[in-house]
Amino acid sequence: MFRGRIVRVVCYYRDASLLEMIISTFRKLLIDIDWVYGRKVSDDGLYEVVLGVRDSRNFKTAVLDLSNTVNVEVVEVLGDSEGGNYITNESINGNEVVKIYIPKTDIKECYSWGEVCG
Amino acid sequence: MPSGAKLVVEAIRREGVKAIFGIPGLSNMPIYDELIEYLREEEIKHILMKHEQGAAHAADGYARVSGSPGVCTATSGPGALNLVTGLATAYWDNSPVVAITGQVPRASMGRKSFQEADVVGVMQHIAKYVVEIREATEIPLWIKNAFYIALTGKPGPVVVDIPRDLLSTNVDSVEWPEKPVVKGYKVFKSVINPNDVMRAVKILLEAEKPIILVGAGVFWSNASDEVLKLSELLVCPIVSTLLGKAAIPHDYPLYLGVMGYYGRAEANMAFLESDVVLVVGARLSDRTLPSFNDLVSSDKKLIVVNIDPTDVMKLPVKVDVKIYGDAKEVLKMLIDAVLGLGRKVGRVEWVSRVKELKNYYSRYYYRDDGYGLKPWKVLKTIRDVLPRDAIVTTGVGQHQMIAMNFWEVLEPRTFLTSGGIGTMGFGLPAAIGAKVARPDKVVVDIDGDGSFLMTMNNLATTIDYNIPVIVVIFDNRSLGLVRQVQQLFFKGRIVGVDFGSSPDYVKLAESFGALGFDVSDYNDLRKAFKVALSEGVTSVIRVPIMRDEYALPTLPPGGSLKEVIVCVQGKNC
Numbered sequence: 276m277f278r279g280r281i282v283r284v285v286c287y288y289r290d291a292s293l294l295e296m297i298i299s300t301f302r303k304l305l306i307d308i309d310w311v312y313g314r315k316v317s318d319d320g321l322y323e324v325v326l327g328v329r330d331s332r333n334f335k336t337a338v339l340d341l342s343n344t345v346n347v348e349v350v351e352v353l354g355d356s357e358g359g360n361y362i363t364n365e366s367i368n369g370n371e372v373v374k375i376y377i378p379k380t381d382i383k384e385c386y387s388w389g390e391v392c393g
Numbered sequence: 394m395p396s397g398a399k400l401v402v403e404a405i406r407r408e409g410v411k412a413i414f415g416i417p418g419l420s421n422m423p424i425y426d427e428l429i430e431y432l433r434e435e436e437i438k439h440i441l442m443k444h445e446q447g448a449a450h451a452a453d454g455y456a457r458v459s460g461s462p463g464v465c466t467a468t469s470g471p472g473a474l475n476l477v478t479g480l481a482t483a484y485w486d487n488s489p490v491v492a493i494t495g496q497v498p499r500a501s502m503g504r505k506s507f508q509e510a511d512v513v514g515v516m517q518h519i520a521k522y523v524v525e526i527r528e529a530t531e532i533p534l535w536i537k538n539a540f541y542i543a544l545t546g547k548p549g550p551v552v553v554d555i556p557r558d559l560l561s562t563n564v565d566s567v568e569w570p571e572k573p574v575v576k577g578y579k580v581f582k583s584v585i586n587p588n589d590v591m592r593a594v595k596i597l598l599e600a601e602k603p604i605i606l607v608g609a610g611v612f613w614s615n616a617s618d619e620v621l622k623l624s625e626l627l628v629c630p631i632v633s634t635l636l637g638k639a640a641i642p643h644d645y646p647l648y649l650g651v652m653g654y655y656g657r658a659e660a661n662m663a664f665l666e667s668d669v670v671l672v673v674g675a676r677l678s679d680r681t682l683p684s685f686n687d688l689v690s691s692d693k694k695l696i697v698v699n700i701d702p703t704d705v706m707k708l709p710v711k712v713d714v715k716i717y718g719d720a721k722e723v724l725k726m727l728i729d730a731v732l733g734l735g736r737k738v739g740r741v742e743w744v745s746r747v748k749e750l751k752n753y754y755s756r757y758y759y760r761d762d763g764y765g766l767k768p769w770k771v772l773k774t775i776r777d778v779l780p781r782d783a784i785v786t787t788g789v790g791q792h793q794m795i796a797m798n799f800w801e802v803l804e805p806r807t808f809l810t811s812g813g814i815g816t817m818g819f820g821l822p823a824a825i826g827a828k829v830a831r832p833d834k835v836v837v838d839i840d841g842d843g844s845f846l847m848t849m850n851n852l853a854t855t856i857d858y859n860i861p862v863i864v865v866i867f868d869n870r871s872l873g874l875v876r877q878v879q880q881l882f883f884k885g886r887i888v889g890v891d892f893g894s895s896p897d898y899v900k901l902a903e904s905f906g907a908l909g910f911d912v913s914d915y916n917d918l919r920k921a922f923k924v925a926l927s928e929g930v931t932s933v934i935r936v937p938i939m940r941d942e943y944a945l946p947t948l949p950p951g952g953s954l955k956e957v958i959v960c961v962q963g964k965n966c
Contacts, residue, residue: 287576292517295514296517339706342703389582
């Protein structure tokens, strides 16, 4: 189980500054990021970016700021249930070179341009 | 086949732009080349500023006065980077500005090319949005999108960065979009729940000591009439934020002034004593409410009206009624609800207490020991010679805090200042923007010497383009506000703030072709203004202010509103 906070950002990709904006929203509020992964969801440029960030008193502010960022459709705060998986790639001489934690999550709350759900 | 540059200029024209503030350089030169025809036809004006920071402030000033986006342009690298402070100023104060920057050609990127800078990387943290154009065909849509993003929701600056090779690319077929298309951008919904409105009205009617705190949201939504009407109906005093000051005519008898860090003591005290606060279009920044303990420790009820729900969600205090919507719309509904209930309130005691506070603190403000010119009296003298609708801008510093408390705004949208981020040098270029937006109005920049010197090169622009503004310099040969803080809170250890005898402001003004005045008393000041107003030429009026004048009231750093300092021993105590 991941001991920080997990955030899923559903957003439209225009250029790679999208990732900078997401990451810097946390950086500007002194919140460290433990891991991040992202993928394209649809052909019209919809992406999801999932981040594991350290808990912080600024966490809510970061989420709210992100939810008002141009190109960001919605920000979900995910609950990390027990039973997340690690995917490892042991392709080089049996050494573990890539290790990705895929949390098993559910949406606790979400924010989109002033609207709240969850 | 139009070029990318032609598309830029035509797209801007289609957005109704009448003026562009900027400086040409290698990377935005194709835009200027296309602009020539529009200038000849007088469809668009170009105002050549003397530094890009000034261009951004001028666009900001234009936007604040007109309510339409102000436009500025700069070349790549240093030109674009010089816009940063001006755009950050607009962002903090929610002013709609569109900046169009040239970028080095795509083939030159990443080589530390001449005048190359990562505009997206730099600007995305100080603007509402930044877009790098990838294809010339995208230009019409993204110019439209830029204006849409800048003006809607919570307004703010948008930067469109365009590589030079795209400006020179010819486009086969042009599609002019009818509507903006921005994925992942939504305008805040104004969904006003009538039950919330009714709850708010009931709380306000049942209150003994209600107060309305007016923020910039009232200014941007043109809701001055509505807020005054509600105040009258509820017999409810008004206090404001620094930016909210521009929304309230100060001759309204229930207006107490700006509250907060350097705010008027009676406004702070009335806020503290109130039992219900209706906050309209204010985010309760650290300048307005330096310590939330002032709210937490009271049992006052809080009703907040804001277009941006996340502003309210960020508040670390309990909010009794939250209404998310445009200030004007919400205020109209509140007024209708009050009228519908038909209940009248007297609040004789509360109004009397508010007047008592006003009278009590006035004895500290309006003193004249005959030792030098008094800033409050200087402002009063200026107010008396100006028309009601004269527009005033300020720089940042002691003079700004003094203007905040003692400049009387008599018409909405006539007071422009950098309230959020506090940018010195805002005054003169913002005045230029204001005068371009409203050439029929008298525009005065009330500035400090430190602030004026930061962007005073734009005096040349006012002469070259016949944009007559009047600059009043509160000259204390010092960075007065920092000096004051050093004196009061750093044990009087004065360091790095005092200027020498340079420059001579009269000669400086004259060297630019402006009129220069050096006044020594209030009568001189009156005369200087009369000449400046009748000549219709940019004028610089130097008003000597003693170095040890303070901008009071103030609070100790991080202090509570309760700790307001209205006088200092040996000065005005």
